[in-house]
Amino acid sequence: MASLKDLRNRIASVKATQKITKAMQMVAAAKLRRAQEAAEAARPYSQRMGAVLANIAQAVGGGGEAPALMTGTGKDDVHLLVVCTAERGLCGGFNSQIARFARDHARKLIASGKTVKIICVGKKGFDILRRDYASLIIERVDLREAKQVGFVHADAIAKKVIGLFNEGGFDVCTLFYSEFKSVISQVPTAQQIIPAAAVAEGEPESAGSAVYEYEPEPGEILSDLIPRNISVQVFRALLENAAGEMGAKMSAMDNATRNAGDMINKLTMSYNRQRQAQITKELIEIISGAEAL
């Protein structure tokens, strides 16, 4: 049994921890709002990009003009997984959820005889995946320096991926990130970005899509547009991740604060009990001493 002094120290330290988790929760809440705003601000661009892409893909058709980034290499042997996680922990199961999802995917691919390569974005995913697939990780992107994810970061990642594709490094590229549903729910998501399967996602604007003039040729625009679209997809994933991380952190810290509160209650209870026991013991000693006389 811990002594009274020990208990007092425990209570003090748990209280300090509670203050920290409380502060972290509030910081996460503030950052979450900012991350959400950023995600919302980025939405118009990706929406319009989708519409433009759908329009132009329609114009080019499935013909040989379409760039390889869109049609793929025609093979399905080497898979590249881009796993986006957070840079920091203390956000509940957020990172491990994404990593587990990616790992399951990788395991399935390996079981069916495919080659898998992994690019880790964010430190946490790297730490987790390193345990099982250290030899498959070809690159890790560190965003720790970035205060807020900007398009430049996404662009750099996308350029790397495209460069690798052009060298024939892989056939299919899938992006793993956590979709931000709400503060308490983030869903790990896999999205195939090369070949661009979801090109037809946006509704083509029926008005005048047939009579578009292209400057330069549609194929040329498309070959410029597709890489850009990949950057946009990566950017969107990073933003969703940032918002999801903060949401997860907020609820994790909320839980931690509540747990600390419970713990303080329990410790205070046993502290009081023990103090009372000691007082009683001392009284008995005094009384029995007096009676002996």
Next chain:
Amino acid sequence: MAEAFKFELVSPERLLVSEEVQSVVIPGAEGEMTVLANHAPVMTTIKPGVVTVKTVTGADERYVVFGGFADILPSGCTLLAESAVPVASIDREDLARRIQDAREDAADAKDDETKTRAEAFLNQLTTLEAAL
């Protein structure tokens, strides 16, 4: 007064402009073009340069864009810029850094095609710097 139409300037980070305007001058890949209301549908890539927007009140607003796309319809014009900033708040250091990057790209280029492209991009950037 010229007829107004809807113009939107979007960068990946945010929606910069979304309003009714009289005309827009776009630095298209194959030369500058002025877009007025009821323009024929055109889709074009844009090179780094200055977009001049004439609002309904007649005021000129200028934005620096670094590459992107323009989607022009009779009903409106959408400009998807890779990065866009109002001319007033352009960061010269940032521009200098981009030029530096482009220069390195041009120097690093392995085959002729990428080299030509990198050099063209570098040219556009230096022209842009001179224009500001």
